[in-house]
Amino acid sequence: MMETTVDQPDLLPYEVYAIKYAHHKRSIRDNYIGSDPHETGSMPMDYFVWVVRNSEHTIVVDTGFNAQVAKARGRDFLRCPVSSLSLLDIDPGSVQDVVITHMHYDHVGNFELFPTANFHIQDKELSFATGRSMRHAALRAAYEPRDVAEFVLRVFEDRVVFHDGDELLLPGVSLHWVGGHTAGLQAVRVWTRKGWLVLASDAAHYYGNMELGRPFPIVYHVGDMLEGHQRLYRLADAVDLVIPGHDPEVLARFPAAREDLAGVAARLD
Numbered sequence: 001m002m003e004t005t006v007d008q009p010d011l012l013p014y015e016v017y018a019i020k021y022a023h024h025k026r027s028i029r030d031n032y033i034g035s036d037p038h039e040t041g042s043m044p045m046d047y048f049v050w051v052v053r054n055s056e057h058t059i060v061v062d063t064g065f066n067a068q069v070a071k072a073r074g075r076d077f078l079r080c081p082v083s084s085l086s087l088l089d090i091d092p093g094s095v096q097d098v099v100i101t102h103m104h105y106d107h108v109g110n111f112e113l114f115p116t117a118n119f120h121i122q123d124k125e126l127s128f129a130t131g132r133s134m135r136h137a138a139l140r141a142a143y144e145p146r147d148v149a150e151f152v153l154r155v156f157e158d159r160v161v162f163h164d165g166d167e168l169l170l171p172g173v174s175l176h177w178v179g180g181h182t183a184g185l186q187a188v189r190v191w192t193r194k195g196w197l198v199l200a201s202d203a204a205h206y207y208g209n210m211e212l213g214r215p216f217p218i219v220y221h222v223g224d225m226l227e228g229h230q231r232l233y234r235l236a237d238a239v240d241l242v243i244p245g246h247d248p249e250v251l252a253r254f255p256a257a258r259e260d261l262a263g264v265a266a267r268l269d
């Protein structure tokens with residue numbers, strides 16, 4: 001059953017964009033738990049930041065890694081995810097709200113490029129990224145300790161807003177804890193001209209994770225991840241309004257944000 005109703009006449013719809021900033025060559029078996037070793041076909045990964053905006057508010061979702069981290073982790077760095085915001089005429093210096101879906105290296109960093117923003121995160125995620133779980137190499141592998149430390153500095157500057165479970169960020173934008181990938185990942189639900197759209201971030205890396213029920217291998221709790229896929233569908237008004245976090249297919253399914261931004265930025269609503 002839908003957790004939503006399509007008719008929301010009082011809400012001003014938002015536009016939603018994905019901006020691609022990096023790429024990684026991978027195979028099918030890198031992206032699904034329990035893959036057959038022979039599933040070696042190409043299944044590359046794109047890296048995105050997202051923009052949610054209307055005439056009253058601009059919200060940036062995730063901040064992305066920099067060239068140095070890309071090099072250290074062997075990712076193809078295409079453009080700075082934060083300066084890329086200028087492609088959509090957004091000045092990061094004036095952004096007031098940045099949602100951090102979770103603290104994996106490809107979703108955080110570059111905080112200094114948002115000098116006036118508040119950063120929104122789930123309680124559970126910061127506890128996870130600074131607590132006993134990080135003693136385990138398997139759980140900390142996707143966290144960059146410097147980014148985590150930089151984020152903690154923002155806590156001491158009172159620039160972090162903590163959320164617990166399902167919370168309203170602004171009218172028409174809400175945050176939803178979705179378990180599985182990390183302890184405290186949050187998806188973002190947005191009211192658009194097409195109805196409720198859900199930025200899944202890494203609650204689902206690919207359409208295939210959700211559609212085939214095949215979980216992504218970087219996982220804290222497999223059961224919660226599978227339940228999370230269903231939750232994403234319930235939060236959205238249509239299956240195609242759930243946007244996975246890393247699927248190159250997103251740029252194929254949705255039109256370019258502008259003619260000159262084909263392959264770089266797509267409009268999702």
Ligand SMILES: [Zn+2]
Pocket residue numbers: 104106107202245246
């Ligand atoms: Zn990711």
